[in-house]
Amino acid sequence: MRVFPLARPAGTLNRACEAGVQWMEVFDGAGYGWTSHKDPDKATGALCTVEEGAAWSISRPRCLWAFGPRPDITTRA
Template sequence: MPVQAWVEAATLAKSAVAYNAGTPNRAREAGVQFMEVFDGAGCGWTSHQDPDKASGTLRTVEEAATWPISHPRCTRAFGPRPDHVPEV
């Protein structure tokens, strides 16, 4: 892999992690407990090959903070879901 491609992938991954860390952190501060995941249709939660597909799922704020992306060049984003409250 050319150095330029490696540098680009690393930069994109770092910026995606930083962006996706901010959204769950701010949601947590606002009392939101769940996030909706926006990701590529075939992208898994913990890796691209993970059978647990991420897009369209609801995850806890803690889960979102743990897995801000699943692979280099990941397009994952989160949306706070204040309307979703856990069942008791």
């Protein structure tokens, strides 16, 4: 069992890992970037690994991110 203590959505990320799900979909405000509000790489609708989600979930500390498990995805391609 992995524990992502710094990630705001730690429960979702941990449960996805326990269930063997490695890919997540990001839910965020429209137009907000992955690493900052002005990042052109938009977060909402993005697909990321559980580890990437945990690593970047606090990149904008006052914003609320949500992650949805995507068991239907098995590779980045």
